[in-house]
Amino acid sequence: MASDLLVYNIGVLITSKEIDIINKTSMENIEVLNNAYVAIKNGHIFSLGEGDYDSSLIESNTILIDAEKNVVIPGLIDSHTHLVHGGSRENEMFLKAKGATYMEILNAGGGILSTVKATKEATKEELVEKAKISLKKMLAFGITTIESKSGYGLDLETEIKQLEVNQILDKEQPIDIVSTFMGAHAIPKEYKGKEEAFIKNVIQMLPEIKAKNLAEFCDIFCEHGIFSVDQSREVLKAAKKLGFKLKIHADEIESIGGAELAGELETTSSEHLMAVSDEGIIALKNSGVIANILPGTSFYLKKEYAPVRKMIDYGVQIALSTDYNPGSCPTENLQLIMQIAALYLNMSPIEIIKAVTINGAKSLNKEKQIGSIEIGKKADLVMFNSKSLEYILYHFGINHTKMVIKNGEIVYYI
Numbered sequence: 001m002a003s004d005l006l007v008y009n010i011g012v013l014i015t016s017k018e019i020d021i022i023n024k025t026s027m028e029n030i031e032v033l034n035n036a037y038v039a040i041k042n043g044h045i046f047s048l049g050e051g052d053y054d055s056s057l058i059e060s061n062t063i064l065i066d067a068e069k070n071v072v073i074p075g076l077i078d079s080h081t082h083l084v085h086g087g088s089r090e091n092e093m094f095l096k097a098k099g100a101t102y103m104e105i106l107n108a109g110g111g112i113l114s115t116v117k118a119t120k121e122a123t124k125e126e127l128v129e130k131a132k133i134s135l136k137k138m139l140a141f142g143i144t145t146i147e148s149k150s151g152y153g154l155d156l157e158t159e160i161k162q163l164e165v166n167q168i169l170d171k172e173q174p175i176d177i178v179s180t181f182m183g184a185h186a187i188p189k190e191y192k193g194k195e196e197a198f199i200k201n202v203i204q205m206l207p208e209i210k211a212k213n214l215a216e217f218c219d220i221f222c223e224h225g226i227f228s229v230d231q232s233r234e235v236l237k238a239a240k241k242l243g244f245k246l247k248i249h250a251d252e253i254e255s256i257g258g259a260e261l262a263g264e265l266e267t268t269s270s271e272h273l274m275a276v277s278d279e280g281i282i283a284l285k286n287s288g289v290i291a292n293i294l295p296g297t298s299f300y301l302k303k304e305y306a307p308v309r310k311m312i313d314y315g316v317q318i319a320l321s322t323d324y325n326p327g328s329c330p331t332e333n334l335q336l337i338m339q340i341a342a343l344y345l346n347m348s349p350i351e352i353i354k355a356v357t358i359n360g361a362k363s364l365n366k367e368k369q370i371g372s373i374e375i376g377k378k379a380d381l382v383m384f385n386s387k388s389l390e391y392i393l394y395h396f397g398i399n400h401t402k403m404v405i406k407n408g409e410i411v412y413y414i
């Protein structure tokens with residue numbers, strides 16, 4: 001049977017299909033094909049292989065794309081973003097340069113709380129338009145699926161507004177959006193000293209978010225001075241009961257047992273982990289929680305990087321994401337995050353690709369549909385203007401994308 005679109009003459013095709021290998025860490029167990037082709041039909045992967053494609057795969061209507069020996073990989077997955085928000089916080093950059101810390105700025109009503117104010121003030125349409133500009137940039141960087149959290153409302157009405165923006169965006173542009181409710185992102189000013197009451201309030205928001213089908217995941221900022229391990233357990237357990245899948249911002253600034261809680265609750269992923277303890281690493285490994293690492297945040301806040309090599313040695317699976325948000329990582333550039341991972345996390349090129357493809361899919365519980373180029377999966381691919389994978393990681397700060405295919409359609413080409 002003929003295909004709708006066929007990409008041939010691919011120099012290096014990283015399918016991200018997990019394979020059995022010997023003498024390698026489990027983060028390098030993905031398939032790499034040379035001189036390969038991929039055929040697409042009805043928006044899905046129809047056939048792939050090395051060498052010449054079978055002539056039965058094409059007919060007069062088939063779109064043929066010569067990859068000219070470039071690298072092709074699955075569409076990138078940014079599995080942790082705070083895409084939908086009002087305003088920007090460039091002023092904080094220069095307060096930090098004068099010595100103020102992230103937490104000091106937050107405690108003075110800035111930081112997340114200033115974005116909460118801007119997000120409350122923005123209309124739904126304004127939020128859609130602003131986020132669309134970011135999504136366009138993301139698509140150009142080769143991203144075909146993202147996760148997008150609420151958490152800049154902290155009240156039911158604004159949280160719902162943010163999540164409805166996700167729904168609208170999911171329909172109106174090519175990138176698939178997975179929604180996460182993060183009502184427990186910070187303690188609003190009016191709840192200072194009344195944290196328990198705020199926790200109750202967040203728990204009361206859950207049934208309506210669920211009934212409106214506005215979010216698949218529930219996340220919380222478990223951090224010293226924000227939400228404790230016990231408070232995080234309370235919120236996440238209530239969410240799990242209602243059928244939400246779980247994520248947790250854990251051990252970002254201080255090690256307080258967030259990763260251990262992720263292990264206990266078997267969350268799908270655990271985010272940040274810059275200050276994770278050895279016990280936390282073991283908990284992640286034993287419960288199969290994906291460690292979602294956000295090195296752009298370490299870079300931007302000039303903080304420690306998460307101990308990724310140690311986690312890989314313990315057998316933890318790593319995903320890499322931007323954490324795109326107006327405070328701790330204002331960038332949509334996942335390729336830059338991959339380059340930072342090569343430079344500062346000492347991850348190998350194959351480990352990095354695994355982290356932004358199949359492991360990104362796993363951290364969204366979508367590994368059956370996306371994250372690898374395998375027959376039957378969604379035809380989400382990115383072609384880079386490069387003959388080698390290493391070059392993409394070496395030539396930093398630029399955009400290497402040549403073509404993006406989403407659901408079998410060419411949605412970006414340069």
Ligand code: NIG
Nearest residue numbers: 112221249323325326327328
């Ligand atoms: O993932 N850690 C909490 N939330 C975001 C930062 C949000 C902000 O500063 O606006 C993060 O780093």
Ligand code: FE
Nearest residue numbers: 080082249323
């Ligand atoms: Fe985050």
